[in-house]
Amino acid sequence: MNDHMYETAFKLLPTPILLVSVGAVCTVSAINPACGQLLELSEKEVKGKEFVNIFFSAANDHQSALQECQKKVCNDKMQHEIKELKYVPGNKLSGTADKYLRVLFTPVLNDEGDLLQIIVTLIDITDIVVARRTETSIREALSSNQKFLNETQRVARSGSWEADLITNKMTWSEVMREIHEVEPDYEPTFASSLGFYSTDEQRTALTNLVQDAIATNKVFDIELEIITAKGNIRVLQCSGKADLAEGMPARVYGTAQDITERKKVETALLESHNRYQDLVLAVDGVVWEADATTFNFTFVSEQACSILGYTPAQWLSEPNFWVNHIHKDDRESAVSFCQLQTQKARSHTFDYRMIKANGEIVWIKDIVSVITENGLPKLLRGIMVDITETKLLAELDHLEKEVLELNSKQVATLEDVLNTYVRGIEGLFADMKFSILRLVSNKLYNWSSPSLPAAYLAAVEGLEIGPEVGTCGTSAFLKQTVIVSDIATDPKWSAYKHLILPHNLCACWSYPISDVNGNVLSVLGVYYNTAKSPEEDEIAIIERTAAILKVILENKLYEATIREVNMLVTQGQELANFGNWQWDIRANKVTWSDVLYTIYGQDDKTFQATFEGYLSMLHPDDIDRVKNLIYNVVETGEDIMFEERIIRPDGEIRHLKSWGRVIPDESGKPSKMIGACLDITKAKESETKMKEIAWIQSHVIRAPLANLIGLVNMLDDMSADAEQQELLRHILHTSHELDNIIRNISSKTKY
Structure with missing residues (x-):
């Protein structure tokens, strides 16, 4: 390479460089354009002038450092540098700020080892210095508010930490020390900090995350378990981030929040939730992946065939497959919800109905995770679980609650309740036809069979039960469940199958409903249009239905019995002139029976019974004695029996014999008093x-x-x-x- 090429290469170098000639006085022999631009000087202004005096103006106060470094290079002929040098341009342009440089002196030697010249390389570190000083200023401001920060962290049980990678110094906040239960003067190190984590796996996981954060400048977040200095186990939510300086890692800092109590609550909730999810987790789900923008599927697992009847190839070949196969009543809400949550990059779970390949409806619980890239949703990954059975059970719960509430109302007849229940069950299980037959004098009569043919019901009305009288007649006779999987071939139906087979009813299962004494009250029958044996879940539904029917029937029977007993009690009270009462002590509200109003000669529509009202009707000679007796009962809780005289509104004096008992509340304090009163005037x-x-x-x-x-x-x-x-x-x-x-x-x- 000739001199011209060297000169061209020198000028094209992007790094600011000065060439300094060595002699009694070191002078600048050349600068490249990058150097002139950095120093805001031309080559003419500096060439041939003394490096120290001309290159830097009198406004700079670093000449001694430059002279010392230049002298070292000349003496030991080795490379030296000034790590930070403030430079003020001699001819400052308007608005030009001070600059900070890193100056590298590199000696150039000949073959004999003599120093020929010095290459001075300038590196502009202004941004780094300004950033460092800004950071120092911020730290000072944070330090002045450290007390407030510590209190805030203490409330949130969140401590802060910092690892200076240059000085290898670890710093903990006060709350960080409190969380780890160490002394206030404890000085952590890298090694001692890792020592608190309970297992090698956790220490390795945290170390890998910190190293990854340093390498990628990403934020990390992880839950870890520590053992404090006092031996207590705590769970921490650790987050952190790395800072770079000059392209090199300078520090890693972050927070550690004590979430021990929250984890305990979450664990308890999770255990409860897991019990509920056992059924869902036991069912195979469709694992899938789709584009977050188009919702077109890119992967579908083989379970799609068993749950929905479509092969993975069918899903992947049809655009908008998922949207097109959602039930029409759920399509808009399901798609809108998923789109909205995806746009917000939120994982989400939602329920909707899909149409199976055979046309049946299946309830799906879709558990979706949103995968982001550069902060934007890229992929959706999830699992679709068949929750049809769970949904049916939930709807069955709702139906049973509705029916039991209806059954509790006196205005509802038993037939109304049974019809409501049967129609509701048939709505949930479309392939089942239910029948409830009443047993009277060993004969069966229809109670509720809304879906069975009227002609068939008329033909079997009043049928006497026996060992081979269809399914229901046999069940009532044997007092046990009877399963007939095929009516056409079962001998129990040989005399009656001509009545039912024309109506396309091919199977019947019956369940007797008995009272507490084992007497059959009615028979629950379930009919199918195809010959079949019951599966485990169908037996469970029938047994559950029978249990509810037993509650309904017993309730109505007991209700009628209670009405009869109440009528007899009322009649007995009237005949014996015997009434009862109840006194709510706290509310001072007294309730009288009808007979008691008659005894006292009062009208139940105009007279408001109270304790004071009762006292006012006592004979003057009995008031103090009776009042003291009742107060003593309230205080001691002992039962009482006494005689008294009352003066009725018409002036007639009546002699009464009364009984009373105090009912305490949960704390043992008197809550109410109940009693009875007998008119003994005639006896007197x-x-x-x-x-x-x-x-x-x-x-x-x-x-x-x-x-x-x-x-x-x-x-x-x-x-x-x-x-x-x-x-x-x-x-x-x-x-x-x-x-x-x-x-x-x-x-x-x-x-």
């Missing part, structure tokens, strides 16, 4: 009459008798005739017997 009147009779017996009848006894005793003492004395003794004995009888009668009527 009878008692008074009996006392009057006793008085008459004691004073009116016994007084003459006593006189008679006295006279007989006197005559006996005066008579000497033996026959007369015998007669007198007989009269006296008879008189004493009569007196004893009167005494016994008086003692029994005394109280």
Whole structure:
């Protein structure tokens, strides 16, 4: 290469370079255009002038450093550099800022090792220096607010950390130390920080993420488990990022949030969620991948055949396959939802219906992950799970709740409830036809069979049960489930198949519904248009339906029994003049039975029963005694029985006998008081009459008798005739017997 080529190459170099001649005075022999542009000087301005005095103006204060470095190169003939040098252009243009340079001195030697010249290479590091100083300023500002930051981190249980890759220094915030349960003066290192993580796998994972962040300048985020200095296990959400300086990694910094409590809650929720998901996870799903923009599928697993009846090739060959095979009622909402979530780069889960290859409807739970590239959605990956059975069970739950609520209403007849339930089940299971037959005197009568032919129902109405009387008749007779998979060939239907086969009903399964005593109340029948045996899930549905029907029937039967009992109780209370009451102590609300209103002579439409109202109707002589008795019961909780007198609105005095009991709440405090009241006025009147009779017996009848006894005793003492004395003794004995009888009668009527 000749000198001209060297000169051309020198001028075309993008790196600013000066050539300095060596002698008593080192002068600039040449600069390339890149150097002139950097220094804002022309070659004419610097060529032949002393390197230190001419190249840098008097405004610079780094001449000593330049002289020292130049001197070292001349002496040891080795490369030297000044890492940072402030440069102020001598002829500053308007608006031109100061510059910071890295200056590299490279000696050029001849074959004998003599120094010929020095190549001075200039590297503009202005941006790096400014950035570093800006960062220093920011750090100082952050330091002044460190207390606030620490408190904020403490509330969030989030500590910060920084690893200086240049000084190999690790820094932790106060909260970071608190999370790791170390002393406030603890100084972490790279090695000691990794030592807190519980396993080698976690340490390796964190190390790999940090190295990847340094290499790619990406943010990392990971959950890791640590063992604190006090031996406690904590879960941390660790995030971090690397900073570069001059293209080289300078530091890695980030946060570590203590999410231990949140993970405990999440674990508990996950366990609960997993129990629910067991059914879904046990079912094969369609694994798929699609374009995030067009929704065209790029991959579909083989499970597509078993769930939807389409091969992967069919999915992939037809554009918009997924959209076109969504149920028409769900298409718009499902596609719009997926598009919206995809645009926001959010993973999402949603349910919708699809049409299978055979025309059947299948419910799909689609679990979708959005894969991004440069922040934009690129791919969709997910799994489609058949949740048809789960959806049916949910709808069955809803139907059962609706039917049981209807059954609880007195206005709803049993026939209304049964028809609502049967039609609802048939709506969920289109291939089943349900029948509920009532058993009365060993004969079956239709209760609810909305989908069975009327002619068939009329033909079997009142059919007597027996060991081979179709499916339902046999089930009721044997009191057990009976399965007939093929009506045409089963001997139980030999005498009746001509009634049912013309209606294309080919299979029938029956389930007896019995009361608590084992007596069959009714029979549940399930008919199919094809000959078939029940599968496990179908048996489960039938047993569940039978259980609900048993609740419905028993409820209605008990309801009728309760109405009858209530009627008898009411009649009994009316006949016995016996009423009951309930007192809500806290609300001071008193509830009376109808008979009690009659006893008190009050109108239930105008009289508002309260404790004070009750006291106001007591006889004045009984108020304090009864009030104290009731207060004592509320305080002690003991049962009570007492008698009282009331004055009815018409002024009539009635005698009552009352019973009371306190009902406490969960804490043991009195909540309400219940009791009963018997009108004993007539008994009291009878008692008074009996006392009057006793008085008459004691004073009116016994007084003459006593006189008679006295006279007989006197005559006996005066008579000497033996026959007369015998007669007198007989009269006296008879008189004493009569007196004893009167005494016994008086003692029994005394109280």
